[in-house]
Amino acid sequence: MAGAGIDAAALDRWIRAFAAAITEHEAELTRLDSAIGDADHGANMTRGLKAVVAKLDDGAATGPGALLKQTGMTLVSTVGGASGPLYGTFFLRMATAVGDTDTLDGAAFAAALRAGVEGVVARGKAEAGDKTMYDALAPAVDALDAALGGEDAAGALSAAAAAAAAGRDATTPMQARKGRASYLGERSVGHQDPGATSAALLVQAAADTLG
Ligand code: ADP
Ligand code: MG
Numbered sequence: 643m644a645g646a647g648i649d650a651a652a653l654d655r656w657i658r659a660f661a662a663a664i665t666e667h668e669a670e671l672t673r674l675d676s677a678i679g680d681a682d683h684g685a686n687m688t689r690g691l692k693a694v695v696a697k698l699d700d701g702a703a704t705g706p707g708a709l710l711k712q713t714g715m716t717l718v719s720t721v722g723g724a725s726g727p728l729y730g731t732f733f734l735r736m737a738t739a740v741g742d743t744d745t746l747d748g749a750a751f752a753a754a755l756r757a758g759v760e761g762v763v764a765r766g767k768a769e770a771g772d773k774t775m776y777d778a779l780a781p782a783v784d785a786l787d788a789a790l791g792g793e794d795a796a797g798a799l800s801a802a803a804a805a806a807a808a809g810r811d812a813t814t815p816m817q818a819r820k821g822r823a824s825y826l827g828e829r830s831v832g833h834q835d836p837g838a839t840s841a842a843l844l845v846q847a848a849a850d851t852l853g
Pocket of ligand 1: 675679680683687723726766767773774776820821822835836837838
């Protein structure tokens with residue numbers, strides 16, 4: 643990836659675009675979680691992202707690291723359920739990876755994204771194929787790394803978004819081995835994972851705003 647780089651204003655656009663996508667897809671996330679969970683993923687994420695946008699509107703956080711940290715803290719404290727600490731940790735780990743840099747180039751953004759995904763694993767212990775958000779996030783960071791260098795920013799992020807969407811779709815035939823859906827055993831097969839669905843929205847929002 644090349645270009646002007648990703649600054650706090652760009653990250654602000656990304657997170658707002660994610661919030662808008664979550665609001666737009668709230669009913670779908672609820673429907674997916676009602677099939678293999680407790681029907682709260684849409685409400686959980688909408689509540690959390692509304693609080694995140696309110697903090698962005700306050701404008702207290704300046705700089706990429708502060709903005710990502712504020713987002714992570716807000717998600718941890720406002721989202722009930724498993725997804726709150728997981729998405730919260732994702733943004734907090736991204737913040738740590740970014741440090742006090744003002745502008746991230748493509749490699750720095752990809753590294754921060756990978757650190758965020760590693761945080762999700764540290765927190766939730768998910769492995770590939772467990773039917774979680776990790777199954778959308780992991781292919782996305784791999785695709786982003788693979789596209790770095792070759793593609794421009796827009797192309798690399800589009801590849802990451804396509805990989806996240808494919809990873810989301812691939813959760814349907816999986817049997818859940820983590821989270822609430824795992825209680826269903828074989829009955830979790832045949833349903834798309836709600837967390838993988840929201841995670842694909844996160845990556846698509848990056849492609850829409852950061853390319
Ligand atoms: P809860 O399951 O507590 O009701 P949500 O409905 O908000 O929380 O989120 C459910 C989503 O969280 C799942 O679809 C799955 O993608 C994700 N998830 C649950 N447990 C884990 C885990 N251990 N690691 C990664 N993701 C997980
Ligand atoms: Mg739920």
